[in-house]
Structures are given as C-alpha cells and as structure tokens.
Amino acid sequence: MSDSAPGGARRLRRIFKIGPKRPDQTAGLEALARAVVARLRQDGSPVVMTAVDPVQVAAVTGLIDSIQGYEDAVVKVGPLVVSKYRDRLRAHCCTEAEALHLERHPAILDSAADLILLIDSLAAGGLLPSDEPPRGRHRRA
Amino acid sequence: MPHLDVRLLGPLELRVDGVPVAIPRGNTATVLAILLDEANGVVPLESIVRAVYGIDIPQDPETQVQNTIGVLRRKLGAARDRVETVGRAYRFRIDTAELDTLRCKANEDHARALRNEGRLDEAVAALRDALGEWHGPALADLSGATVDSIRRRYDEHRLALLERRIDLDLDLGRAAEVVDELRQIVAVHGTRQRFTALLMRALHACGHTAEALEAFAALRERLADELGADPDQPLRDLHTAILRDGPPADPAAPAASEAPFPRRIPVMLPRANTRFTGRTGQMRLLDGFLEAAEGTAGLAVVTGMGGVGKTALAVSWAHRVAHRFPDGQLYFNLRGFDPLAPGADAATVLGEALVALGVEAHHLPAGLDERIGLYRTVLAGRRVLVVLDNARDAAAVRPLLPVAPGSFTLVTSRDRLSGLDATEGADTVPLELLSDADAWALLVRRIGMDRAMDEERAVLRIVASCGRLPLALTLIGAWAAAHPQFSLASLADRLDTTTNVFRVLASTDLASDPRSVFACSYQALGSRAARAFRLFGLHPGPDLTVPAMASLMGVPPADAEAALHELAGVHLIDQPSEGRYTMHDLLRSYAAERITEEVALAERDMAETRLVDHFIQSAQAAAQFLSFHSGGLDLDPPVPGVAVEHIADLAAAAAWFGSEYEVLLALLRRPSPPGGDSRTWGLAWCLAGYMIDRGLGPDLFEAQSAALAAAERSGDVFKQVVSLGYLSAANLLMGDRDASRAYLERATALTGGIEQPWAKGFVYYALCVQAGREDRDADALAYGRRSSQYFHEAGSRFWEFRAIWAIGWHSARLGMHAEAREHFDRLLAAAEESGAPPGIASAHLGYGFIAHQEGRLDEALLHYDRAREVFAEYGVDPSVAYVRELTGDSLAAKGAATAAAAEWRSAERVYAEYGTTHELTRVRGKLEDVGKVRVAVEGGLISVGAREEPSRLEQAVRETLDAFGYEVIDQTSAFEEVER
Incomplete structure (x- = not known):
C-alpha cells in the first residue's frame, strides 16, 4: 500500500530568503548541504562527522536532532532538502537540474513522504520525471 | 582652406565658413547630393548624366552637367576647389568633420570597435552620436528618382543604427528605459519585424509578458493584412520562448543563446580602392539583387576575366552596403586562380569564419560537414555580408554559403559559376571590359588631363591597346606617370607592336593573358626592382614583408624596401597594410614565369633557402615572447643574406605569427619543402610552441608529421625523438590519450639508440606533462626528476629549470611541501641570477600553491599577486590566466565566493581565447559550482504538518545557517497554513 499521500491535507509553511551575513565570509550553502547529507546515512541513522568546523558540526547535529522530533516535516535550504516522515529521515544535496525541477514542481515540498520517495529514487540513480511531452512519430530517435 | 559644413541627413544644408549657401533646388542640388554621396570618390560624368536625367536625356547632356557643376562651384565661392575635375569625372573633397554622413560613419565604426571590446556603454553613446546627425528624413527638401534612392538608403541606415543601439541597451539591462521609445517606433514602423522583436524582449524583461505576446499578435495581423506574410522564424522562436516563460532572447541570435558562442561582429573587408570609378550599372544591379533578396539568403556572382576589376567592384560595393549588415562582414580570398598555391581549403575558411563570428577555436569541429553545419547554425538569425573573392568553381563556394534569411553572399570568379545559377539561384553580374569613357577616365586620372589633352590620339590608342582592361590600364598609366x-x-607605338596576342585574347573575353602589358612594365624596371618582381614568384603569398623580400634577394632590408617601393610606384604590387606587400595573382603568375625562365635553378633554390631561414629565425624570435618555448635547442645557422623580422614585444610577436602562420604552414605542406629536410624540421620545431599554446592540435600533428618524415629521411634519430614527443603532445591536445601514449612509447624506444641526453630529457619531460594532465602526480614527479637529470647532463639550463619547476609543482600537489619549496628556491635563485622574470614568477606561483595547500591563504594570495604582475608585464596571457585561476581557488577557500568567481571568469576568458580545452573545462567546472551556490542563496522553506509546532525547527535552521555564514534576510515572512 502506498503512503504517498499521508497525513492531513493542511500544513504550516514558511518560505524565506537567505543571504550571506558577509559576502566574502561564507562557507557556501553547498558546504552546508554536504555537511547535513554527510551527517546521515542513506537509511537516516546518524554517522560521525570528521574534519568539519566544530561550530558547524554542532549546528548540523542540532538541525538533525530537531527534525527527528517531528512526525512530518520538510526543510529546504538552497540545494539541501531534508525530509522527515514518521520514522524515515532523508537529506539530499540537489544538483542544478534537480533544484530547477523542485522550483517547477514546488508542491512536492509539501509532502514529506513524496519527497522521501523522490530522494530515494535520485539516490538510486533514477531520473527526474520528464517534463517533455511524449515523442511524436516524426521525431528522430 | 575654407571650412565646410554640409548636411544631407535632413534638409540639404551647406555652409562655407559658417555662412549658409543657398543651393538651387533641382539639378544643382541633385548633382551636389550625388557627389557627396560618393564623398572623396570619383564620379564619372556619364554616371552623373544618367543619375540626373535617367532615360529622359536632353541634347548634349554632358555640357548641361558641366554647366551645373559650374553653378555649384560659383555657389561654393572660396571653397570652389573642393569640386575637382578628374579626367571625365568629378570628385568632391571633404573632411569627415565637414559632412554629417562621414561623421555618422566614423561614430558607427567607433561603436563597432567598442562593442567588440565589450565596452557596451560607450558603444551605445557612440551610436547615439551617430544617430544625432539626423535632423529629419535625408535630403528632405529634394525630389527626383536619384535623390529618392539616396534618401531611402540613408534612412534605412538610420533604422539599422537605431536597432543596434536599442539592442545594446537591452543587453545592458535597460529594458525599462527603452520600452516607451520602442512602442513609438513600432507604431510608425509597424511591419518592421526587428523592432517588434526588440519591443517583445523589452516588455518581457520588464515583466509585461502579456503585452509582449500582444505585440507579436498585432504584428502577425499587420503582416497578414499588408503583406500577406507571416512573422519570420526568429520572431516566432522568440514568441515561443516567451510563451514558455524562458529567458528573454534576442531573435537575432537564436544560435548564440543556445550554443556557448559569444557574438562577435567581424569586419573583414579589405580597404576599398579610393580611385575606384565607373561600374555604376553593375553597382545598381547589385543594389537591386540585395533589395530583392530581402527575407532570403541572397547570392550574387560577379564574373569576368582576370584583371577586369571584379575584386575592386565587390569590395567597393560591400563597403557601400556594409551598414545593412549590422552583424558584420566576412571576406575571404579563396585564391581559386592563384598560380603558386592551391585554392583555399573550405574547412580552413570555415574555421576562420567561425572564429571571426565568435566561436572559440577549441569548439571548431574537425570535419567539413560539421563545420558547414555549425557555420549555418551560427549565421542563422544574423545579418552578415559574405564576400568570397576569386572562387575557382561552384564547388568551392557551396560549403561557404549561408542558408538562413538575412545574410547576403557576393562571389567573384573568372568562372561563370553557372552551377550556382542553376542550383542556388545566384544572380549574376557579368563584368565586361570598361566602357571607352571609363577606360579613358581611368587612364587620364593617372597621367593627368593636360598630358592627355596634348596627346589625345595617343591616349585613345593606348586605351585600345590595353583592351580596356582595368589592370592593364592601371599598370600602363602608372608607368607613363x-x-x-x-x-x-x-x-602607344610600343604597345601596338607587342600586344597583338593580348588584344585578341582580351577582346574575345576568353582568357587572361596580358603578358605584353606586364612585360611593358617589367622591362622598364631597374635591375633591382626587376629582381624583386621575379622573386615574388617564389613566395607562397598572399603577401610579404620587407625582411622576407630582403632574404629572398639576399640584400639588406633597405635595398629590398627600395625595390618594393619601386614596384609599388608602378602598381606592380600593392601595400594593403603598413609593411606588407601583395601582388595580383596574374602578375605573380607572370613573375613565376619570369623567374623560371630567367634564373638558374641553383640560384632559385638559394633564394628559397634564405626565405625559409628568414621564417625560422623570425619564428624563433617571436616564440621567445609568446611561449619561451623554442629556447634550449640550437638549430642550424642561417645561410648568409637572411634578414630577420624585428620583433620588439609580445604584441609584435603575436601579430607576426598571426600574419605568417598560413605561410609557414604552406611552406611545410609543399611536396618538397625548400631548404631540405633540416629546414623542414626546424620550421616545425619553431612553430610547435605557438601551436601548443593555441591548442592547435591538428596543425601540430600535421607539422610534426612532416618533421618526423624529414628526420626519418635524413636518419636523424635525435630529431625523430623530438618530433615523436610533439606528436604525442598533438594527440593530447586532440584528446586522443592512447595515440599520445603510443607516440611517446616510440620516442622512448628510440632514445635507447642515441647518446644525446637532451633527447632523453625531452621524452621524460613529455611523459611528465602527460602524467600531469591525467592528475598522476606521482608519475609526473618521477618523470620530472629523470627529465631534470638528463637536461642537466646535456647542459640545457633552460629546459632543466622547466623540469625543476615541474618537480616542485607535483611535489606540492602530493603534499611534499619541503621538497617542493627546495625546488622553487633553486628556480628562484637561478632566475634572479640570470635575470629571467618569468622564472621568478613561476617560483612565486609555486610558493603560492604551497601556502594555499598549508592553509595560509593570505600568504598564497601575496605570492600569486607577485607572479601575476610579472607574467602580465611580459604579456604571457595563459600564465596570467592560470595565476588568476589559482587566486580564485584561494579566495574561494577563504569563503569569498564572489571574488573567486571574478578571478575564474577572467581566467576563463583567456583560456577560451587561446583554445586551451583542458584548462577551460577545469575552470568552468569551478564556475559551475559557484553557480550552484548562487542559485541556492535564493531561497529556503520549512513545511510541517498542521498539528506540529514549527518554531523549534525554525530555530535549528537559523543556527545552522548562522554557522555557515548565512542568515534569513526577510524577517517579515511568517508561517502560513496551506492546503496540499
């Protein structure tokens, strides 16, 4: 049985903008995303982080711990998406194409369960759902 | 001299020293407009007659026009001398500052140059100045068919300038500023698609997408109503892009927006002949073909015998209509009838065209079909004039024809090119011999009216003897003058007795053999100039310099220059640009005949050997500035009598290679290259550094294949090893690592049989470079060490220190910082001792890299700054680019992403210009990463189930962002309840 449409239909959502505190002194949002992804194994269990700024380690750990306390939550920060639904927790650092896909299909960010399915398929090397119409018979293969 | 102020771009106005002059409307004003339309050019009397009277010619029209000229001169008063009589023609002399059309043209040229330099703001200002010359419709207060034609041309030009200015404004992000202006323009020029396209871009960029789509719909309706036509493809593409809410695109550059090719506007037309005269009928035919080609890819062919003036006509007309082609003008001499060289290769011409249009050299596909496809793609949506001069046949032209609407191609050929007429629908302009009147005017212009009047009959006999052939008349006229x-x-007597054959040939329009006329000029030359003329026949062409001629002659450059001046004085050669001389191919054919018949083989061989030595020595001098590459190997000394180009700096070196590169390749490609195997190998060696720096893999392969064959013929194993090393490098550049490895294996095998340690050092150096490119630093280090030992043993300090730098570099990459530092110290000490700044810069590059690796980023930046300063001072662009790339790395490591990206982009531009694929890919990867970061900065989201409390999670997100140097910047946003 699919659980792609779990929970209630209503959600609380906040969309916000992020900016560097000082343009020349950021570690990069991609670094943040990679730190969070590195914090989790594929099945969502924590791993020990190495060679990262201790303040950043603490902050990432705090974020993971916090979201663990939710039943149904999604966080997106730049290329990072983190999704928690029931006992499953996933984090993923999006490529440019994947980020663009989420921009075009933002609804999936309101479904933690669907987002987990998408992250799992991306991690397994699956392709993004295509936006292209089916190829017509006159098109070259 | 009285100062004039003349305005054609509005009501006709003329002031002499600030005082208005009333020019009578009617024929006087029309003649003034015609003369100023060709300002500083010669307008034959019969052309003025045709322009003023059309088919309604009065009795004795020429006298009528002469009377009108007299009226005009009286009106000009103190400036009457500005209207000059030139034989049976007239010329209005006027400075650029005195005539609005010339000022407009100057500003337009300036704008084009600024745009090509990327100075868009200033280009817009220059275009505004150009447009500021208009004060209403051109010649607004005159009437008549000729004036109407001139007015249409000028006003069309104004619209083209306006399009270019607004296009640039949009590129500069000024959509909001130009929207209202565009609305007004479109209201007036409702069916001019380009303006509607610009309006759609502007509206879309301002967020008024619906209005942009409405503008398209309105245009479609107008076109259907007024012309029964549909919007053209580029506009439909723009419409589709806006519908899909894609990025605003310029319909004139659909290919550019899809492919990574920056737009570049080529301006390749050679200088027009200021004495060009006549041919007004043919000019009008071409004008008509251009008008008729609107909306298609136009094609016209000028055909005629050699020397009849096809090129002069094509170039003059091309300059005249250049403003109709805002995306540039391409010009190629296909050399289809060159007596000494095969015609230009289509793939090579396409390569040059693509680069001129903005395609980076490393993006050029190898195959002819692929180049044709890319050429057509790049030209799609652009309005480019393509001039293909001296085509041998239709097959030589077809690959170079644009197919998309907007461009126009003009071909010249001695062949009738009937194939093009039949299959491509080419319009043909047959160019016959000059009319009696034009031939007379051409000759008299050179010998002077007084002399012509004194010997009127003789002039007519000479015109007849020259068969009214422009080239022959030019030569005879120059000789007589x-x-x-x-x-x-x-x-005339002399020509009568010697030109019978020529007259027959010329009058039947079947061939081009004006030997008799050439002989007349040739035999009149002094012995030094005659020798220079003959030796021109040995040069591969198309042009040469004074030192090259001095080498051919085996005399000091001053003597060669004097000989060239004498040849230029009698028009046997031209000087298309400062310091370079060229000869018409008919004359070169004649020169080749003369040298074959008059000069012994041994002497010809000696001259050719001196020429090759000239190129080898000059290439070595140039290569020192460009790459420091050719140092370290002593080539055979030049034979006596060789003159070397004076190459003072990097710019001169780059210019010399740019001018002579094709000549050097042509020498290497000869079946039996002059000067023997030793010089073939030497030429290839001298070119290797230039080719490597420019990423010219296929050329390097061809040159070194010839060098290898020469080395094998002569049994010189040492040279074989070096050539195999470069063949390996060529394959590396072409991306074929297996082939590269195979060549190095052959080189390695050969080194066992020779004693020279230099060759072994060279092979190990090549292995080091190869391993470095593949990120196999440990292997590279080992090879570098071996290489250094052999170069040391060979006593080659230059190459030894190249190897020492490589050892330091790969040690640093492997984290062996102490060893790396030791090698950079050695390099620095040696470079400081010998006063070699590039060596000092290389050492600082290494120190900077070590500091970066060890996390001392500020120190790294200091070293990189020092390295960059030196490389920049020496103009070693690729090295400067590499330093900037590393500077970007250190800035990025400090978290200064924006500054890092700026450094990387700077490096990217240079890598792209030099076509260094490997480096370009690397730096673009870094920029791509920056792009991801920039995209990510834009937004964030927290979404939880409706029954959950989001504040804890929000706080954790804030703390995480803070730890990585970010913050939530829109504090006013709040959680809202949403329905899934």
Whole structure:
C-alpha cells in the first residue's frame, strides 16, 4: 500500500530568503548541504562527522536532532532538502537540474513522504520525471 | 582652406565658413547630393548624366552637367576647389568633420570597435552620436528618382543604427528605459519585424509578458493584412520562448543563446580602392539583387576575366552596403586562380569564419560537414555580408554559403559559376571590359588631363591597346606617370607592336593573358626592382614583408624596401597594410614565369633557402615572447643574406605569427619543402610552441608529421625523438590519450639508440606533462626528476629549470611541501641570477600553491599577486590566466565566493581565447559550482504538518545557517497554513 499521500491535507509553511551575513565570509550553502547529507546515512541513522568546523558540526547535529522530533516535516535550504516522515529521515544535496525541477514542481515540498520517495529514487540513480511531452512519430530517435 | 559644413541627413544644408549657401533646388542640388554621396570618390560624368536625367536625356547632356557643376562651384565661392575635375569625372573633397554622413560613419565604426571590446556603454553613446546627425528624413527638401534612392538608403541606415543601439541597451539591462521609445517606433514602423522583436524582449524583461505576446499578435495581423506574410522564424522562436516563460532572447541570435558562442561582429573587408570609378550599372544591379533578396539568403556572382576589376567592384560595393549588415562582414580570398598555391581549403575558411563570428577555436569541429553545419547554425538569425573573392568553381563556394534569411553572399570568379545559377539561384553580374569613357577616365586620372589633352590620339590608342582592361590600364598609366619624359605616342607605338596576342585574347573575353602589358612594365624596371618582381614568384603569398623580400634577394632590408617601393610606384604590387606587400595573382603568375625562365635553378633554390631561414629565425624570435618555448635547442645557422623580422614585444610577436602562420604552414605542406629536410624540421620545431599554446592540435600533428618524415629521411634519430614527443603532445591536445601514449612509447624506444641526453630529457619531460594532465602526480614527479637529470647532463639550463619547476609543482600537489619549496628556491635563485622574470614568477606561483595547500591563504594570495604582475608585464596571457585561476581557488577557500568567481571568469576568458580545452573545462567546472551556490542563496522553506509546532525547527535552521555564514534576510515572512 502506498503512503504517498499521508497525513492531513493542511500544513504550516514558511518560505524565506537567505543571504550571506558577509559576502566574502561564507562557507557556501553547498558546504552546508554536504555537511547535513554527510551527517546521515542513506537509511537516516546518524554517522560521525570528521574534519568539519566544530561550530558547524554542532549546528548540523542540532538541525538533525530537531527534525527527528517531528512526525512530518520538510526543510529546504538552497540545494539541501531534508525530509522527515514518521520514522524515515532523508537529506539530499540537489544538483542544478534537480533544484530547477523542485522550483517547477514546488508542491512536492509539501509532502514529506513524496519527497522521501523522490530522494530515494535520485539516490538510486533514477531520473527526474520528464517534463517533455511524449515523442511524436516524426521525431528522430 | 575654407571650412565646410554640409548636411544631407535632413534638409540639404551647406555652409562655407559658417555662412549658409543657398543651393538651387533641382539639378544643382541633385548633382551636389550625388557627389557627396560618393564623398572623396570619383564620379564619372556619364554616371552623373544618367543619375540626373535617367532615360529622359536632353541634347548634349554632358555640357548641361558641366554647366551645373559650374553653378555649384560659383555657389561654393572660396571653397570652389573642393569640386575637382578628374579626367571625365568629378570628385568632391571633404573632411569627415565637414559632412554629417562621414561623421555618422566614423561614430558607427567607433561603436563597432567598442562593442567588440565589450565596452557596451560607450558603444551605445557612440551610436547615439551617430544617430544625432539626423535632423529629419535625408535630403528632405529634394525630389527626383536619384535623390529618392539616396534618401531611402540613408534612412534605412538610420533604422539599422537605431536597432543596434536599442539592442545594446537591452543587453545592458535597460529594458525599462527603452520600452516607451520602442512602442513609438513600432507604431510608425509597424511591419518592421526587428523592432517588434526588440519591443517583445523589452516588455518581457520588464515583466509585461502579456503585452509582449500582444505585440507579436498585432504584428502577425499587420503582416497578414499588408503583406500577406507571416512573422519570420526568429520572431516566432522568440514568441515561443516567451510563451514558455524562458529567458528573454534576442531573435537575432537564436544560435548564440543556445550554443556557448559569444557574438562577435567581424569586419573583414579589405580597404576599398579610393580611385575606384565607373561600374555604376553593375553597382545598381547589385543594389537591386540585395533589395530583392530581402527575407532570403541572397547570392550574387560577379564574373569576368582576370584583371577586369571584379575584386575592386565587390569590395567597393560591400563597403557601400556594409551598414545593412549590422552583424558584420566576412571576406575571404579563396585564391581559386592563384598560380603558386592551391585554392583555399573550405574547412580552413570555415574555421576562420567561425572564429571571426565568435566561436572559440577549441569548439571548431574537425570535419567539413560539421563545420558547414555549425557555420549555418551560427549565421542563422544574423545579418552578415559574405564576400568570397576569386572562387575557382561552384564547388568551392557551396560549403561557404549561408542558408538562413538575412545574410547576403557576393562571389567573384573568372568562372561563370553557372552551377550556382542553376542550383542556388545566384544572380549574376557579368563584368565586361570598361566602357571607352571609363577606360579613358581611368587612364587620364593617372597621367593627368593636360598630358592627355596634348596627346589625345595617343591616349585613345593606348586605351585600345590595353583592351580596356582595368589592370592593364592601371599598370600602363602608372608607368607613363612615372616617365613624364616619354611621349605617349612612343608608348602607344610600343604597345601596338607587342600586344597583338593580348588584344585578341582580351577582346574575345576568353582568357587572361596580358603578358605584353606586364612585360611593358617589367622591362622598364631597374635591375633591382626587376629582381624583386621575379622573386615574388617564389613566395607562397598572399603577401610579404620587407625582411622576407630582403632574404629572398639576399640584400639588406633597405635595398629590398627600395625595390618594393619601386614596384609599388608602378602598381606592380600593392601595400594593403603598413609593411606588407601583395601582388595580383596574374602578375605573380607572370613573375613565376619570369623567374623560371630567367634564373638558374641553383640560384632559385638559394633564394628559397634564405626565405625559409628568414621564417625560422623570425619564428624563433617571436616564440621567445609568446611561449619561451623554442629556447634550449640550437638549430642550424642561417645561410648568409637572411634578414630577420624585428620583433620588439609580445604584441609584435603575436601579430607576426598571426600574419605568417598560413605561410609557414604552406611552406611545410609543399611536396618538397625548400631548404631540405633540416629546414623542414626546424620550421616545425619553431612553430610547435605557438601551436601548443593555441591548442592547435591538428596543425601540430600535421607539422610534426612532416618533421618526423624529414628526420626519418635524413636518419636523424635525435630529431625523430623530438618530433615523436610533439606528436604525442598533438594527440593530447586532440584528446586522443592512447595515440599520445603510443607516440611517446616510440620516442622512448628510440632514445635507447642515441647518446644525446637532451633527447632523453625531452621524452621524460613529455611523459611528465602527460602524467600531469591525467592528475598522476606521482608519475609526473618521477618523470620530472629523470627529465631534470638528463637536461642537466646535456647542459640545457633552460629546459632543466622547466623540469625543476615541474618537480616542485607535483611535489606540492602530493603534499611534499619541503621538497617542493627546495625546488622553487633553486628556480628562484637561478632566475634572479640570470635575470629571467618569468622564472621568478613561476617560483612565486609555486610558493603560492604551497601556502594555499598549508592553509595560509593570505600568504598564497601575496605570492600569486607577485607572479601575476610579472607574467602580465611580459604579456604571457595563459600564465596570467592560470595565476588568476589559482587566486580564485584561494579566495574561494577563504569563503569569498564572489571574488573567486571574478578571478575564474577572467581566467576563463583567456583560456577560451587561446583554445586551451583542458584548462577551460577545469575552470568552468569551478564556475559551475559557484553557480550552484548562487542559485541556492535564493531561497529556503520549512513545511510541517498542521498539528506540529514549527518554531523549534525554525530555530535549528537559523543556527545552522548562522554557522555557515548565512542568515534569513526577510524577517517579515511568517508561517502560513496551506492546503496540499
């Protein structure tokens, strides 16, 4: 049985903008995303982080711990998406194409369960759902 | 001299020293407009007659026009001398500052140059200045068919300038500023698609997408109503892009927006002949073909015998209509009838065209079909004039024809190119011999009216003897002008007795064999100039310099220059640009005949050997500036009598290679290259550094294959090893690592059989470079060490220190910082001792890299700054680019992403210009990463189930962002309840 449409239909959502505190002194949002992804194994269990700024380690750990306390939550920060639904927790650092896909299909960010399915398929090397119409018979293969 | 102020771009106005002059409307004003339309050019009397009277010619029209000229001169008063009589023609002399059309043209040229330099703001200002010359419709207060034609041309030009200015404004992000202006323009020029396209871009960029789509719909309706036509493809593409809410695109550059090719506007037309005259009928035919080609890819062919003036006509007309082609003008001499060289290769011409249009050299596909496809793609949506001069046949032209609407191609050929007419629908302009009147005017312009009047009959005989062939008339006229003591009658007698064959050939329009006329000029030359003329026949062409001629002659450059001046004085050669001389291919054919018949083989061989030595020595001098590459190997000394180009700096070196590169390749490609195997190998060696720096893999492969064959013929194993090393490098550049490895294996095998340690050092150095490119630093280090030992043993300090730098570099990459530092110290000490700044810079590059690796980023930046300063001072662009790339790395490591990206982009531009694929890919990867970061900065989201409390999670997100240097910047946003 699919659980792609779990929970209630209503959600609380906040969309916000992020900016560097000082343009020349950021570690990069991609670094943040990679730190969070590195914090989790594929099945969502924590791993020990190495060679990262201790303040950043603490902050990432705090974020993971916090979201663990939710039943149904999604966080997106730049290329990072983190999704928690029931006992499953996933984090993923999006490529440019994947980020663009989420921009075009933002609804999936309101479904933690669907987002987990998408992250799992991306991690397994699956392709993004295509936006292209089916190829017509006159098109070259 | 009285100052004039003349305005054609509005009501006709003329002031002499600030005082308005009333020019009578009617024929006087029309003649003034015609003369100023060709300002500083010669307008034959019969052309003025046709322009003023059309088919309604009065009795004795020429006298009528002469009277009108008289009226005009009286009106000009103190400036009457500005209207000059030139034989049976007139010329209005006027400075750029005095005539609005010339000022407009100057500003337009300036704008084009600024745009090509990327100075868009200033280009817009220059275009505004150009447009500021208009004060209403051109010649607004005159009437008549000729004036109407001139007015249409000028006003069309104004619209083209306006399009270019607004296009640039949009590129500069000024959509909001130009929207209202565009609305007004479109209201007036409702069916001009380009303006509607610009309006759609502007509206879309301002967020008024619906209005942009409405503008398209309105245009479609207008076109259907007024012309029964649909919007053109680029506009439909723009419409589709806006519908899909894609990025605003310029319909004139669909290919550019899809492919990574920056737009570049080529301006390749050679200088127009200021004495060009006549041919007004053919000019009008071409004008008509251009008008008729609107909306298609136009094609016209000028055909005629050699020397009849096809090129002069094509170039003059091309300059005249250049403003109709805002995306540039391409010009190629296909050399289809060159007596000494095969015609230009289509793939090579396409390569040059693509680069001129903005395609980076490393993006050029190898195959002809692929190049044709890319050429057509790049030209799609652009309005480019393509001039293909001296085509041998239709097959030579077809690959170079644009197919998309907007461009126009003009071909010249001695062949009738009937194939193009039949299959491509080419319009043909047959160019016959000059009319009697034009031939007379051409000759008289050179010898002077007084002399012509004194010997009127002799002039007519000379015109007849020259068969009214422009080239022959030019030569004879120049000869007669240079010999005022000779009577024209004796010259006519001489031609009468020697030109029978030529006259027959010329009058039948079947061939081009004006040998007799050439002989007349040739035989009159002094012995030094005659020798230079003959030796021109040994040069691969198309042009040469004074030192090259001095080498051919085996004389000091001053003597060669004097000989060239003498040849130029009698028009046997031209000087298309400062310091370079060229000869018409008919004359070069004649020169080649002369040298074959008059000069012994041994002497010809010696001259060719000196020429090759000239190129080898000059290439070595240039290569020192460009790459420091050719140092370290002693080539055979040049034979006596060789003159070397004076190359003072990097710019001169780059210019020399740019001008001579094709000549050097042509020498290497000869079946039996002059000067023997030793010089073939030497030429290839001298070119290797330039080719590597430019990423010219296929050329390097070809040159080194010839060098290897030469080395094998002569049994010189040492040279074989070096050539195999470069063949390996060529394959590396072409991306074939297996082939590269195979060549190095052959080189390695050969080194066992020779004693020279230099060759072994070279092979190990090549292995080091190869391993470095593949990120196999440990292997690279080992090879570098071996290489250094052999170079040391060979006593080659230059190459030894190249190897020492490589050892330091790969040690640093492997984290062996102490060893790396030791090698950079050695390099620095040696470079400081010998006063070699590039060596000092290389050492600082290494120190900077070590500091970066060890996390001392500020120190790294200091070293990189020092390295960059030196490389920049020496103009070693690729090295400067590499330093900037590393500077970007250190800035990025400090978290200064924006500054890092700026450094990387700077490096990217240079890598792209030099076509260094490997480096370009690497730096673009870094920029791509920056792009991801920039995209990510834009937004964030927290979404939880409706029954959950989001504040804890929000706080954790804030703390995480803070730890990585970010913050939530829109504090006013709040959680809202949403329905899934």
